[in-house]
Amino acid sequence: MFGISIWQLLIILLIVVMLFGTKRLKSLGSDVGEAIGGFRKSLKDDKEGSAS
Template identity: 60%
Template sequence: MMPGPFELIIILVIVLLLFGGKRLKNIGGDLGGAIKGFKKSMKESESDKIDNKDTVIDAKVIKEEETK
């Protein structure tokens, strides 16, 4: 059950009384910066993926002779 507009206003007033306007503004700015940094790192990790199928590595399997 979602709270109605009256309940949201009461919650907002309580939060403002507990934290104050300036501190709430700082928390909001920090949260926004964290979200922005997370999105930026997600974009960078997608561009870091190497999908180059032109590189072929040749390998030989060499059997060791058993010594008795």
């Protein structure tokens, strides 16, 4: 129904890079990665804490 082609994704990516710049996107990506890592660590710690 609403299929997105690879060309549409590339155009969107190009627009995002032009708007935000590569340095800002890199820092945003690392921030998101750290947040996901912290979330996974807290889940792991929670499981270990409730198991004992």
